[in-house]
Amino acid sequence: SLNPAMAVDIDRIAADPTDIPGPITRTTPDTVVVELETRELVAEIEPGVTFTYMTFNSQIPGPLIRTRVGDTVDLTISNHPENTMPHNIDLHAVRGPGGGAEDTLVMPGETKRITFKVTYPGLFVYHCAVPNLDYHISAGMFGAILVEPEEGLPAVDHEFYLGQHELYTNGQTGEGGHHEFDFEAMAREDPTYVLINGEKYAIGPQGYNDMQMNTGETARVYFAVGGPNLFSSFHPIGSVWDEVYPQGAILSDPHRYVQTTPVLPGSAVIATLSSPVPLPIKLVDHALSRVARKGCLAVIDVQGE
Amino acid sequence: SLNPAMAVDIDRIAADPTDIPGPITRTTPDTVVVELETRELVAEIEPGVTFTYMTFNSQIPGPLIRTRVGDTVDLTISNHPENTMPHNIDLHAVRGPGGGAEDTLVMPGETKRITFKVTYPGLFVYHCAVPNLDYHISAGMFGAILVEPEEGLPAVDHEFYLGQHELYTNGQTGEGGHHEFDFEAMAREDPTYVLINGEKYAIGPQGYNDMQMNTGETARVYFAVGGPNLFSSFHPIGSVWDEVYPQGAILSDPHRYVQTTPVLPGSAVIATLSSPVPLPIKLVDHALSRVARKGCLAVIDVQGE
Amino acid sequence: SLNPAMAVDIDRIAADPTDIPGPITRTTPDTVVVELETRELVAEIEPGVTFTYMTFNSQIPGPLIRTRVGDTVDLTISNHPENTMPHNIDLHAVRGPGGGAEDTLVMPGETKRITFKVTYPGLFVYHCAVPNLDYHISAGMFGAILVEPEEGLPAVDHEFYLGQHELYTNGQTGEGGHHEFDFEAMAREDPTYVLINGEKYAIGPQGYNDMQMNTGETARVYFAVGGPNLFSSFHPIGSVWDEVYPQGAILSDPHRYVQTTPVLPGSAVIATLSSPVPLPIKLVDHALSRVARKGCLAVIDVQGE
Ligand SMILES: [Cu+2]
Ligand SMILES: [Cu+2]
Ligand SMILES: [Cu+2]
Ligand SMILES: [Cu+2]
Ligand SMILES: [Cu+2]
Ligand SMILES: [Cu+2]
Ligand code: NA
Ligand code: NA
Ligand code: NA
Ligand code: NA
Ligand code: NA
Ligand code: NA
Ligand SMILES: [Zn+2]
Ligand SMILES: [Zn+2]
Ligand SMILES: [Zn+2]
Ligand SMILES: [Zn+2]
Ligand SMILES: [Zn+2]
Ligand SMILES: [Zn+2]
Ligand SMILES: [Zn+2]
Ligand SMILES: [Zn+2]
Ligand SMILES: [Zn+2]
Structure with missing residues (x-):
């Protein structure tokens, strides 16, 4: 019942999670x-x-x-x-x-x-x-x-930037063809896809495989949730958030060793992680049907011994 | 398919957000x-x-x-x-x-x-x-x-009181007539309306326009969520929460400069804001389809230069 | 439309909330x-x-x-x-x-x-x-x-362990017969049951009535949410959480006197309570249709004067 898939205007809609400005070293406003x-x-x-x-x-x-x-x-x-x-x-x-x-x-x-x-x-x-x-x-x-903040953020070895949002369409998840937007599904908050960086499994071996780090290194994740309606129960499979600033509020004390943190629609989080062993760390919304059935996954590749 | 709208028993079901008792100045119990x-x-x-x-x-x-x-x-x-x-x-x-x-x-x-x-x-x-x-x-x-608390809360220029909840009916959102309660929609957690103070856009230019403050002033918002089922991703459009006591728990340290804070069903929040410029600050549940499609909005009118 | 109820393999699937290891008194790793x-x-x-x-x-x-x-x-x-x-x-x-x-x-x-x-x-x-x-x-x-933590947790009089999760089936809530799993309901995040310890009202007068304490005593609740998709707005009816470690993160400062705390899918919470008066304290997800319609309840029996 969908129309055929359309010719694409662009090969990848997903942003590269490492293609971001570096830490600010200035000590005066600009x-x-x-x-x-x-x-x-x-x-x-x-x-x-x-x-x-x-x-x-x-x-x-x-x-x-x-x-x-x-x-x-x-x-x-x-x-x-x-x-x-x-x-x-x-x-x-x-x-x-x-x-x-x-x-x-x-x-x-x-x-x-x-x-x-x-x-x-x-x-x-x-x-x-x-x-x-x-x-x-x-x-x-x-x-x-x-x-x-004026003093900057603590130094880390890597910084990654990701965004979660959900897509409401007139098709079934995975159904071939061109999906039209579905306002009624949006009113019901019943999405067809829940995505990180706008595509199913966009970031990892099947997509941009650019989130690379070594054992013993630290990484900071900047994670935004657009929604429009769902929050993310943000969790790193195979790891833990070493430090989390809930809802992106840097001036509060960070919460430490947090397994899963809420990131509301129209909100964000700053969280750090590390790994003593090589592994793929799978970043997910721990509302796991969104991972298993709706495309919500991004993978950090940790190399080392 | 709805019955006709009924004669109303009362003109406004929405509470006036400024019609609340003032700060307690007593220093002994009463x-x-x-x-x-x-x-x-x-x-x-x-x-x-x-x-x-x-x-x-x-x-x-x-x-x-x-x-x-x-x-x-x-x-x-x-x-x-x-x-x-x-x-x-x-x-x-x-x-x-x-x-x-x-x-x-x-x-x-x-x-x-x-x-x-x-x-x-x-x-x-x-x-x-x-x-x-x-x-x-x-x-x-x-x-x-x-x-x-015994020592009271810090002085602010204005205090506002609001409540969010959701309504489950046998009609469509906006459908004219008398809406009957729908228990099956409630079991599905699929509301017809999500409201602040019980009416669509109750508080603001279209309703009680009583949340008034001036630039440079401070306001404290007391915000309760009845639910029964949904939480609010509470956000002030055009501003930020200067201080938030998550879930209304005053004895914890406040979180500062928070864009969006979760207020659970059967919970509440105390949050302050201010503005250096005149504007309408729109208080919303940042699950935005509830704002765009289900009536969830309250407006603070900030006057000044 | 359901098949008949099947012969059971086990009388109770619910865990006894008091059947857990005691506090660790060792001062060295093991x-x-x-x-x-x-x-x-x-x-x-x-x-x-x-x-x-x-x-x-x-x-x-x-x-x-x-x-x-x-x-x-x-x-x-x-x-x-x-x-x-x-x-x-x-x-x-x-x-x-x-x-x-x-x-x-x-x-x-x-x-x-x-x-x-x-x-x-x-x-x-x-x-x-x-x-x-x-x-x-x-x-x-x-x-x-x-x-x-190395120094252990503060002493309390009782410890209870519970878990919430949701069940997606091809039947209606309460419909007699054997319920088969429903993958489409899970994708919609529309559960048939939301349960504490896997059964409707498993813990309390209708089930294991083992969460017993006296007035003036303290209890610590270890509460895990499996999900897979829903979070719990965890609240003790008739009481308040004296101390909460959000998402189970012990190293953060506890939040105090919290009415309702979010426990995400794939997360947990440690929370303490007490009561000066005898009563049943009803632990619920304050998304109350899950309590009233989907079985989500566990009761602590506080005895005393
Ligand atoms: Cu646009
Ligand atoms: Cu916004
Ligand atoms: Cu009543
Ligand atoms: Cu309640
Ligand atoms: Cu298994
Ligand atoms: Cu997990
Ligand atoms: Na669809
Ligand atoms: Na849903
Ligand atoms: Na309806
Ligand atoms: Na739902
Ligand atoms: Na905004
Ligand atoms: Na069902
Ligand atoms: Zn590196
Ligand atoms: Zn636009
Ligand atoms: Zn995990
Ligand atoms: Zn004023
Ligand atoms: Zn009543
Ligand atoms: Zn905190
Ligand atoms: Zn006892
Ligand atoms: Zn298994
Ligand atoms: Zn209560």
Whole structure:
């Protein structure tokens, strides 16, 4: 009953989890320039299964914006002329109307520019917030902005950036063809897919296999949940979170040796891990039917002895 | 397929979020007298859509009961003679059978009185707890009792009180007519409405527009979730929670600069915010389909320059 | 439409909540020997309603494994020859491939043995993790391993151990007959039963009535959530959690006087309570339709004056 799979506009909608800015070494505030282009693109959820995504910069999650408390962000958002819908951006790091959404509404072909100061530290979600914002987020329009504290974050050997969200379609999970968005399934909070980086098993041996580390090293994971509706019970199979900042709130004391941490829709977490032995660490939402049946998995490859 | 909308018994079922007792300035324990009347009332969820609510004191959430650690509460509960069902009250601030429910069961026309001492601080939910308690809560029977610590809470410029819960009916969201309760939808945890203060968009320009503050001021939000089944990913659009006491537990250290905080069914949160700029701050459950499709929104109006 | 109820293989699938190892008094590391036998068994969910469970040691939750930081666990797992499926064990207390799952895969009639060291404290879930792991967990294959800190936990008068999980079947809740597993209901996260210790109202006057304490005494509850998909809003009706270690993470500061605490699927909690008055304390998931309609309840009997 689905239409045939469509020709894809892009080979991979998943963001590379290692393609992020490095730690900030500055000790004074600066201006961070950010350019976001909204794109509506056909891509594969899994082989033979296509969907018309909406994205920031043609990737899910949108790029990690990296700042330091006191910085000014100079943000330009453009809506690609071939798009069909208005878009904007609400950043949870911003105090202001709609978190910036009011001043960034762009129609296809349009560009807007705002500047704002980041005044409190943490890892914050951003997302499109036009009417039917749940549809835009479900289609892929979310990402994260990191606001480092003045002293920075402790040094680690590796940093990875991932995002979970859920997709509501008129097809069955895994059914070949082009999946159309299903507003009624979204109202019921009954997703067809629950995904990390927008594709089934996007990050690991079957996709981008870039989360690599060695035994004895440390890694920090920046994890954003777009939702629009489900939270993640975020767990590293074969390991434990050494330190967790619940909901991305850096100024609180971290919780230590946490097996599973809640990451709410419209929220994020900063968590670190390490391993004394080589293994694949499988990052999952421990609501395990989402892993076994709906595609929610990302793998860190730990090499060593 | 719905019956026609019924004549309403009351114009607004939503409680005014500013109609609450002020901070306690006493430095010694006292007796707090509370009178609750249970009422079953037809009112509108939104224009043209009626439902037979159950309430404490004809409002949702029920009145904020304000006490101080060491106080004695002298509580009278009556069941209005025109009601059709038994009711009672379970307060999470009470150690005792059913949190008070055993001693407060009242049939229509009946009144009971209990006294109890509050011995630990926090913001606690109360709710009806007769058989089919999930139905009574879903119909509106929940509220909060605040137990201030001996030293009180830090001074703020404004205090607001709100409650979220979900409604399960035999109609579609927004369908005109009288909605009957749907027990099967409740068992599936598939609500027709998710509401703040019992009505769609009850608090804001379309309803009670009483949550007013100025730039530079501080506000404290007392937020109770009745459920009966869903938790809230509580977020202030255009702002951030400056301080949060998760699940209303005041004696824990607050978490700071939190974008989104979980408030469980049968739980509550105390959270503060402020704004340097004028804007509407939209309080939402960041499970955004509940905002976009099921009515869950309350607006704080921040005026200034 | 269900087949008739089957003859049961075992009278009670629920674990006795007091049948657990006592506090560790050693001050040096030791080897803890654990023997687990996986069993597939027909038992009653409630009278007249049967299901083919899968278990560790013929009980739900599986036995509490009690260790101290620095201990070595010598674990043998066998798959009973009359079983029909492979099984294994993933322990969240273990850093290694699949949390031990890779090295413990056993076919019917097979036995395997592993040793591992526990290096960080907390209460951790273990569960079967073969393909279709959500089915195995839903059928009952989960439990907890406690890793005490070196100094032990504070003394209490009683310790109780419980586990919540949800069951997805082709029948209606309460429908007499033999319920078959329903994979589609699991994918929708729409359970037929939500249970503590694997049976409706298993622990209390209608079942094992072994959670007994006196007024003025303290009790510690070890509570594991297998899921596979739902979290518990864990609340003691008629009382409050005096101290909670969220998600079982002992090294964090406890949260105090908490009404309701989230316990995620694949997570656990350590929480203490007490009562100045005699009463039944009803432990529930405060998503109350699971209590009123799906069997989720366990009762502590507090005696005294
Ligand atoms: Cu958009
Ligand atoms: Cu948001
Ligand atoms: Cu009632
Ligand atoms: Cu309650
Ligand atoms: Cu198994
Ligand atoms: Cu697990
Ligand atoms: Na679908
Ligand atoms: Na669902
Ligand atoms: Na309905
Ligand atoms: Na559901
Ligand atoms: Na927002
Ligand atoms: Na069923
Ligand atoms: Zn958009
Ligand atoms: Zn490395
Ligand atoms: Zn695990
Ligand atoms: Zn009632
Ligand atoms: Zn003011
Ligand atoms: Zn905390
Ligand atoms: Zn198994
Ligand atoms: Zn005793
Ligand atoms: Zn209660």
